[in-house]
Amino acid sequence: MPAAQGTFPGRPARPAEGAAGRLSPTVNFALRIGFYCVLCLVCSALAAVACLLVNGGRTVKNMRIIRAVVRTFKYFFGLRFEVKGLENFKVEGPAIIVSNHQSVLDMMGLMEVLPDNCVQVGKKELMYMGSVGLIIYLGGVIFINRKSTSSAKMVMSEVAKTMVAENVKVWVYPEGTRNCTGDLLPFKKGAFHLAIQAQVPVIPVVYSSFTSFYNPKTKLFTSGKIKVEVLPPIETKGLTPDDVTDLTDRCFSTMRETLFRLSGRPSQAKDSS
Ligand SMILES: CCCCCCCC/C=C\CCCCCCCC(=O)SCCNC(=O)CCNC(=O)[C@H](O)C(C)(C)COP(=O)(O)OP(=O)(O)OC[C@H]1O[C@@H](n2cnc3c(N)ncnc32)[C@H](O)[C@@H]1OP(=O)(O)O
């Protein structure tokens, strides 16, 4: 813990202080994450009612309501987003969007740039998070069982057909789990199989590292700025299943370079340090 944290200038640090003073990092972290969870639960319940009244059930149209609500959350946490490249979302028809996944806080960054008619792929466990599960269901999120590759593949193949028929974009976190290290985990291949099966472009989106303001291990959670870059679409027309590994590697290296650039990490750190 940095010596200056939890301290007023000119007097010694205390482990934790009351609400009137500065809080210890652990208490501050717990309160801020707790508040985030309560905010999500309460807003999900209210938004679910709005979704049911306006759109009647599970549909991607509900994402507009969810997006509008979640976009207000950043003000509670002092987070700022600096977005570049939004014009890259303006491709005709469906696409696969892939982005890095650092934390539960990513939902704010996701909604900051989410284009219309776009659903996410999520782990099925999210369905059991009470009202949050309900709102995610109503928004049309595609649930997969990560423990069963064969069932996940079946769901994704079905998505390849419906996304084209219904002109929907699909947002996948190809790392397959949260990773807040400032680097990328190796990519899973589902998103890239999906793009090639549906013959739709892949649009990478990169969020700068949260490590300067958010780190669950050191209980750091302050205000901060997040740079977001939507990269140019990568075409997949004419690619076959044999090209999946190449496509995956290409996206991975472009996104890793962008992540380091946006996070101010030196480019010589590109090899897996
Ligand atoms: C109003 C207030 C509201 C407040 C609240 C906010 C609400 C916000 C609302 C809404 C936002 C919702 C946001 C949800 C966000 C959720 C985030 C998550 O949950 S992230 C975790 C889940 N996502 C993934 O895991 C995807 C990435 N994973 C994959 O794509 C995997 O590839 C997967 C699951 C399909 C399979 O996983 P494998 O662990 O088996 O990984 P592999 O190595 O890729 O595959 C094994 C073999 O299968 C082949 N394969 C994979 N997919 C295939 C396919 N479709 N067809 C054929 N082969 C395939 C691969 O090529 C590989 O084979 P070879 O090694 O190459 O020989």
Ligand SMILES: CCCCCCCCCCCCCC(=O)OC[C@@H](O)COP(=O)(O)O
């Ligand atoms: C039972 C009450 C719980 C209430 C908690 C409300 C918190 C709201 C969070 C919004 C949705 C977050 C979606 C998300 O970020 O899920 C994590 C998965 O992507 C990856 O999971 P993991 O890293 O593999 O565990």
